[in-house]
Amino acid sequence: xxxxxxxxxxxxxxxxxxxxxxxxxxxxxxxxxxxxxxxxxxxxxxxxxxxxxxxxxxxxxxxxxxxxxxxxxxxxxxxxxxxxxxxxxxxxxxxxxxxxxxxxxxxxxxxxxxxxxxxxxxxxxxxxxxxxxxxxxxxxxxxxxxxxxxxxxxxxxxxxxxxxx
Numbered sequence: 001x002x003x004x005x006x007x008x009x010x011x012x013x014x015x016x017x018x019x020x021x022x023x024x025x026x027x028x029x030x031x032x033x034x035x036x037x038x039x040x041x042x043x044x045x046x047x048x049x050x051x052x053x054x055x056x057x058x059x060x061x062x063x064x065x066x067x068x069x070x071x072x073x074x075x076x077x078x079x080x081x082x083x084x085x086x087x088x089x090x091x092x093x094x095x096x097x098x099x100x101x102x103x104x105x106x107x108x109x110x111x112x113x114x115x116x117x118x119x120x121x122x123x124x125x126x127x128x129x130x131x132x133x134x135x136x137x138x139x140x141x142x143x144x145x146x147x148x149x150x151x152x153x154x155x156x157x158x159x160x161x162x163x164x165x
Contacts, residue, residue: 002164004081005037013042013071027152043094045071054141078115088129092121
């Protein structure tokens with residue numbers, strides 16, 4: 001496998017992307033894959049908020065216990081072995097916009113073409129965005145987690161198909 005890190009990205013990094021992080025970690029462990037790091041970030045994360053209680057409860061119900069998580073703001077890397085997965089197409093667009101706004105050459109003050117080939121949306125994998133459960137009841141969080149869990153095999157297949165040059 002050529003991808004060494006998968007980073008799930010949502011808005012605040014307190015619901016979807018941390019659930020995706022922990023669910024994908026569990027899926028990889030079940031498959032015996034130990035050489036892929038999994039993390040999560042948010043395009044508007046504040047860097048101090050924890051995971052939402054309903055998200056924690058859903059993970060706990062799936063035998064993912066002792067979840068420790070503090071939101072992390074999105075930081076891009078041009079490392080080709082890192083794959084960023086937006087939970088919606090809007091998150092993919094937000095990530096690219098953030099990168100483009102930070103991609104000025106210091107010497108010439110001109111935009112340089114940023115590396116964005118390692119940014120996808122979950123929509124690219126399962127043909128649907130994963131909506132934000134923030135503020136919803138536990139049932140909606142469970143539905144969100146189900147959708148994320150169902151995407152894990154397809155995401156792994158996609159990752160295995162990537163040829164890094």
